[in-house]
Amino acid sequence: MTNSKPFYITTTLPYVNSDPHIGFAMEIIRADVIARYKKSLGYDVFFNTGTDEHGAKIYENAVKAGITPQEFVDKSAKNFKDLISLLNISNDVHFIRTTDEKHIKACEEIWNRCITKGDIEKKQYKIKYCVGCELEKTDSELINGRCELHPDREIEIREEENYFFKFSKYGNQLKDFYKNNPQFVIPDFRFNEIKSFIDRGLEDFSVSRLKEKMPWGIPVPNDEAHVMYVWFDALTNYISTLDWPEGGNYKKYWEQGDKREVVQYCGKDNLRQQSAMWQAMLMSAGLPTSTNIIIDGFITGADGVKMSKSLGNVINPFEVIEMFKGVTDYPEDVLRFVLLHDISSFEDGGMSLESIKQSYQANLANGIGNLTNRVMKMATSYGVELSSDDKNITVYDDKNNSLEKFDLTKGVIEVMSGASWIDEYIQKNEPFKKIKINEEAAKKDVYVALFHLFGVALKLEPFLPKTSAKILECIRENKMPEKPLFNRLP
RNA sequence: AGCGGGAUAGAGUAGAGGUAACUCACGAGGCUCAUAACCUCGGGACACAGGUUCGAUUCCUGUUCCCGCAACCA
Secondary structure: OOOOOEEEEEOOOOEOOOOOOHHHHHHHHHHHHHHHHHHHOOOEEEEEEEEEOOOHHHHHHHHHHOOOHHHHHHHHHHHHHHHHHHOOOOOOOEEEEOOOHHHHHHHHHHHHHHHHOOOEEEEEEEEEEEOOOOEEEOHHHEEOOEEOOOOOOOOEEEEEEEEEEOHHHHHHHHHHHHHHOOOOEEOHHHHHHHHHHHHOOOOOEEOEEEOOOOOOOOEOOOOOOEEEOHHHHHOOHHHHOOOOOOOHHHHHHHHOOOOOOEEEEEEHHHHHHHHHHHHHHHHHOOOOOOOEEEEEOOEEOOOOOOOOOOOOOOOOHHHHHHHOOOOEOOHHHHHHHHHHHOOOOOOOEEOOHHHHHHHHHHHHHHHHHHHHHHHHHHHHHHOOOOOHHHHOOOOOOOOOHHHHOOOHHHHHHHHHHHHHHHHHHHHHHOHHHHHHHOHHHHHHHHHHHHHHHHHHHHHHOOOOHHHHHHHHHHHHOOOOOOOOOEOOOO
16 A cells, blocks of 8 residues: 555553453454544554553462462463454454563663653652551552551551652643643543643652562562562553564654654543653653543443442443344444444443343344345345445545544444434335336335445444445345344344 | 532433434334334423523533542552
């Protein structure tokens, strides 16, 4: 391809401490939709995801399970890879693990650059320690300044030496950066949140831990007593995946040219890390900043309550796919669909197995699936076929405005209304009646329906790739689907 | 305490200074090409109190209630 502009998109890396969560499924599906859409417009896309594999929780869990941390993360990383292929994520997605050799090298390099710049230095770090638990506690874990589990004991303040990143130094630079990039964080209200966070003033953050307490991390260069704490380790993946500093991919996809597009998807809990901390780290290391941070909402239970194991309202992505295996050949498209269509692009949204079934029935079985049968039945029995010119269109050449704005929910709803337009059109024009009295007129109607269905299928590609391909195949080969795309639920 | 967001039909959401939209559910009718699907019509809503305005549900102020954040949580 001549002229193909580079485009970079990444998800955050999920922490492999627990099983893949429906929220991560949503995040990677959304990033995948953008990646596929950009590819369809001819961009040269680098799509990144992976797993975050260091830290105390993993270390403890490995010890508990009686295996090494490396064995533990090897097993967990596989779960995530399994989910990714199950969701039919673009197969050229890059998968970085924070235990990968090239990642570790990149972390050392960015650390060295920041320390050379004078932005990392040792400080006393006060931790709150519960003697009962024998654990460090954060303020949010304490109730009235006391440990929830041991309210009868005083919290001890202990001091240790940690490395700190001089985040406070970057407040003004971040403010200027935000001013010059009014679309940096999407949606607006999240951008406001981070701006007012910066306005309140920044504190330096701790970037190392004592190795004797927590050995499972990347060693701090030139200091055997410390390992890196999560920030320099996990965030660096966005460039280590590009073989930074040496690799050509870094130059091509991150530096790019004048009109860079470096997009990071994340959940709302990651706003601060992605749009402020990571950007400051990049500034410190003398690297170009990201161009867009897209913030997703959270998925809640049906009535807006938090998903939790104790409430039993947790949705497991593997289960959802399993549930639809009997009724359709495209169960992964069902999960993709409900996550894209039923959860709003930037706000929290509720979901339950019941709501998933309902949405499936209404939109996929009664909607797209039924419509495909309806149109193809008439096309094949009346002998209507798309002209070879029409048939050879491979890209819907209109830019999808909602996708340009990363509003995927609106994007998929627009495609669905295209489908229901066809249903209305058929009802209004009644080609099934006309065929008995005026064959030509009936065929003309069916051609219109067929042509529009073709357009719907093309536009559906980034969202539901397999369903789209099947519909296009039926139209191009002028045949009925061998079986209904989406059967009704029993 | 502070900061941010929110309160719209039975449920979930959209929207805007001037006939309040959509999906599901509900009621009536239509069609028979299709997966008892599809189409049309109907009922039903802007938390409360002030203010600005010719006019606000939309802007401002206050009240009540809900939800995040409160930094080292990976």
